[in-house]
Amino acid sequence: MSTTRYLLIALTGGVGAITRFAVDGALRARWPGHFPWQTILINVTGSLLLGFLTGLVLFHAEPALLTAVLGTGFCGGYTTFSTASFETVRLVRDRAPLLAFANAIGTPLLSIAAAAAGLVLAHG
């Protein structure tokens, strides 16, 4: 990959990280609570978008640069695995095993379903 390509990926990744920070902060300020549904929402919407972008490249031969920049960059920077994992551990430490289980199972299931829906949407 060229330097320009990496630069574009880095920039959109930074935008994705800012978007996650702002969305998460705004949602938690308005609806505070114990269960981290804000992170689930971020991961699910990012997975839907990446599924759609991947579908555009797979089914409509859109340039792969689209998934590289918007997919690897924005969606990758926007969604997060480390925070989801940390929040599950935090719920375990807070003695909320059911919420921890719901977060650990719910995040991958909903994200995979959203990405599948994105792929189907792109298929048209």
Add this chain to the structure above:
Amino acid sequence: MSRPVYRQPAALALVAVGGMAGTTVRALTAAALAVPPGHWPTATFTVNLVGAFILGMLLEAISSQDLLAHWALRFRLLLGTGFCGALTTYSTLAVEADLLIRSQHPVLAGTYVIASVLLGLIATAAGIWAGNLLGGRR
């Protein structure tokens, strides 16, 4: 101090810089550890586990500090929210699982997702343990 932290330009800048660095490391790892379709997604698997470990270590190491202490908050925004958040990804994990299912590898897809989630939790816990040592407690 009037604005919430997620609307402060300095905080957003720290998240952006960390996010650009994390995204670049993830993209370089994806290029270095690329596998043909239908194979275990080594690159995503690796960055997710490494990022989970680092985030656990970071958040635990600074947890004893007053979060309003400037350096603790800056570390958290730059390395936690920015770097670890962008180094790791759930969207790529989800799409990779779907593509494995679509290419008739449902067992591989299931193993990949379950291993990522379980080992991610273990990596986070190991990071917290390491952060505890760094933070000088226990």
